[in-house]
Amino acid sequence: MRVVVIGGSGHIGSFLVPRLVRLGHQVVNISRGQRASYVEDPAWQEVEHVTADRIAEDADGTFPSRVARLEPDAVVDLIGFTVESEKALVDALRGRTGHLLYCGSTWRHGPSQRVPIREDDPTPALGDYGAAKAATAAMLKAETASGGLDATSLHPGHIVGPGWHPIGPLGNADPSVWWKLSAGEPLPIPGIGTDFMHHVHADDVAQGFELALTNREAAAGEDFNLVAPSALNVRGYATVAASWFGRSADLRSVTWDEFRRTTSQEFHDSSWNHLVRDHYFSIDKARTMLGYNPGHEPEAAILEAVRWLIENDRLHVATPLTV
Structure with a gap:
């Protein structure tokens, strides 16, 4: 065609x-x-x-x-x-x-x-x-x-893919989130971290x-x-991401008002817009009618993007990837 x-x-x-x-x-x-x-x-x-x-x-x-x-x-x-x-x-x-x-x-x-x-x-x-x-x-x-x-x-x-910043564990593209996770520093998260992103x-x-x-x-x-076969919530995403640097995620639950005071308006608004939706989707229809079979779990897709950013000097982290 x-x-x-x-x-x-x-x-x-x-x-x-x-x-x-x-x-x-x-x-x-x-x-x-x-x-x-x-x-x-x-x-x-x-x-x-x-x-x-x-x-x-x-x-x-x-x-x-x-x-x-x-x-x-x-x-x-x-x-x-x-x-x-x-x-x-x-x-x-x-x-x-x-x-x-x-x-x-x-x-x-x-x-x-x-x-x-x-x-x-x-x-x-x-x-x-x-x-x-x-x-x-x-x-x-x-x-x-x-x-x-x-x-x-x-x-x-x-x-998600190589060449651009993924939506990160807090529902925004704030590069400091990756620095904190790679350094093992405390990471304030709005709410209790159960909101999904797909x-x-x-x-x-x-x-x-x-x-x-x-x-x-x-x-x-x-x-x-x-979408991917599964979805990550805030705590799960941050925990997996920290492990890529050989770290354990030190997550500190804060209110949205407290979170607003510790980040820019842009990143706060992005986090709110992503997390308030709390999205986790079914792909049963695409599987059944089209034969859709995604080859990447979300963490694998995100890791590929993060690796590309680090290797191309587009994201600075405290410690190298261990995976």
């Missing part, structure tokens, strides 16, 4: 595009052209590249027609953030393209009411970002149900998109969670 990937140089696309090339697809990557992929792969030599600023072209209404003119058999949209943008793309592709695969987010679900969270659980989104992802997924499901374009939405958790390796997200593309009949009109 001729597959257009929108935003293919990012976290997911860095793994997905080479997968698609190796399957024999003709791949077109639309990106702003401002960075290379996160992972080097000879498959990129066979990819056609198109430079475009989606935000600007969405604003003037030219982006959907640009994609349609590429005459794709399938489109993978990894950077759709509003219902209006995705609806315009659907209108341009309807009757011309066979399948649209959309990257949503597990944040379309708000704070958990029961776990594991399934795709159809009624947990209203918290915040504009999650609400937009939820509304877009609902629109795409209705589009296919009405006999329009075949569409599938896939919803990753916290994406990570997923970028290549496992890519696997999910590949499977949905290959199994269009099963995937059309559906939505799928894409």
